Amino acid sequence: MLHDAWLIARKDLKLEIRSRVALNQVVPFALLVLVLFAFALDPDRGLLEKATPGLYWIAVLFSGLLAMQRSFAVEAADGVTDALRLSGLAPAGIYLGKTLSVAVQLLVLEVLLGVGVAVLYGTSITGWLLLIATIVVATAGISTAGTLFGVVAAGLRVRETLLPLLLLPVLAPVLIGSTRAFEAALSGTPSEGWPWVGLMSVFAAVYVVAGIFGFGPLMEES
Amino acid sequence: MEPDDPTSRSGTEPVVHLRGAVALLGRFPALAGVDLDVDRRRIVLLRGANGAGKTTLLRALAGLVPISAGEAVVLGVDLRVDRQSVRHRVGLLAHGTGLYDELSVSDNVRFWTLAAGADLADAESAMARLGLDGRLSDVSVGRLSTGQRRRTSLAILIARRPELWLLDEPHAGLDKEGRDVVDELVRDAAAAGATIILSSHELDRAIDLADEIVTLGGGVALDDSGAGGDDHVA
Numbered sequence: 001m002l003h004d005a006w007l008i009a010r011k012d013l014k015l016e017i018r019s020r021v022a023l024n025q026v027v028p029f030a031l032l033v034l035v036l037f038a039f040a041l042d043p044d045r046g047l048l049e050k051a052t053p054g055l056y057w058i059a060v061l062f063s064g065l066l067a068m069q070r071s072f073a074v075e076a077a078d079g080v081t082d083a084l085r086l087s088g089l090a091p092a093g094i095y096l097g098k099t100l101s102v103a104v105q106l107l108v109l110e111v112l113l114g115v116g117v118a119v120l121y122g123t124s125i126t127g128w129l130l131l132i133a134t135i136v137v138a139t140a141g142i143s144t145a146g147t148l149f150g151v152v153a154a155g156l157r158v159r160e161t162l163l164p165l166l167l168l169p170v171l172a173p174v175l176i177g178s179t180r181a182f183e184a185a186l187s188g189t190p191s192e193g194w195p196w197v198g199l200m201s202v203f204a205a206v207y208v209v210a211g212i213f214g215f216g217p218l219m220e221e222s
Numbered sequence: 223m224e225p226d227d228p229t230s231r232s233g234t235e236p237v238v239h240l241r242g243a244v245a246l247l248g249r250f251p252a253l254a255g256v257d258l259d260v261d262r263r264r265i266v267l268l269r270g271a272n273g274a275g276k277t278t279l280l281r282a283l284a285g286l287v288p289i290s291a292g293e294a295v296v297l298g299v300d301l302r303v304d305r306q307s308v309r310h311r312v313g314l315l316a317h318g319t320g321l322y323d324e325l326s327v328s329d330n331v332r333f334w335t336l337a338a339g340a341d342l343a344d345a346e347s348a349m350a351r352l353g354l355d356g357r358l359s360d361v362s363v364g365r366l367s368t369g370q371r372r373r374t375s376l377a378i379l380i381a382r383r384p385e386l387w388l389l390d391e392p393h394a395g396l397d398k399e400g401r402d403v404v405d406e407l408v409r410d411a412a413a414a415g416a417t418i419i420l421s422s423h424e425l426d427r428a429i430d431l432a433d434e435i436v437t438l439g440g441g442v443a444l445d446d447s448g449a450g451g452d453d454h455v456a
Binding site: 015 | 314333
């Protein structure tokens, strides 16, 4: 299973490096969202500072949706879905591989968005340990749930519009938890943030288990 | 390019055994009660008009389309009970190429070969066999002609060493040289112990290639009066 996961993750990342969709479309989109938030809230600088954690994670979620849609769009092309079913790869391995690939892309995006927030919003970064832990578990939560719901929507003609409708409500706990944890880190009260990290860890663990057992049947139906 | 020791399993039972097999696409019976037996090492041509059920039959034999009634046993696996187990043992050349456009030819062949549990040496030799080991190997699949994409799909198929080859219009999009290569691959595979079922509209060429001919019409196997090979009336 881990061998299959590694094969899929390496292939997906190679696809992204070759196609440059993430670099040319997702990253500019994410930065554009940050800039638009800055335009909208600039008259009240205090409000922008207060809202920075939430705006950051909303930008991550919107941009991550593009990465997740892309992850399944490449499998829908020209008989690739059938080839995957015939490949002998373990469905759980495919799930973990795609999750890993999406997570790596999200981590890169989050670092770039972090730089964007620091530059555009003038945010001073504090509480590094909590920030890094939040990014890791929130990324795990988004990618584990996103990959599972991605395969649900993959076989449908309306997948581009359906995936956000399915996924955004499910990811609400991650949005809330990551925002609260970031607020705690940036306000110098990290002890208030760790329970949220724990909550998001449980969320990610639940979706890993659900994905390992549920991805195969869902792939059959897609 | 020999399949994985096909003679190790029961050498006498048919590779494909269908009795009254029904497959539904939605509510439409694309297969409406097909009877078919195919023995090991045979080359079987499926022919019939568009919509006769050839593609659905090939996909059903690959375990991709569920059999909703009748008997269906492929490579000893009862498809009514388990469609997954047979999949990695068959090679399906379908209308879709199953290739990633942004990856190179060699990346595609290597990925699918490793996914099937075969060695990279199999990928290299398959590419060489299909003439894809030169400058083409580093070209993105999205830039290839239809025939070159078909060759790439064929390279993947032979690198995977399937026991049962299911070829849907294998000559389509290929030039004469490519069609000759396909015929040679099919004959070599059968000689090495694999079983081949193909559909083709290139009837002159396919009839020469086939040991048996099965005509499909309306989702069932019809009485056959075709030329060439040992006509097989299922």
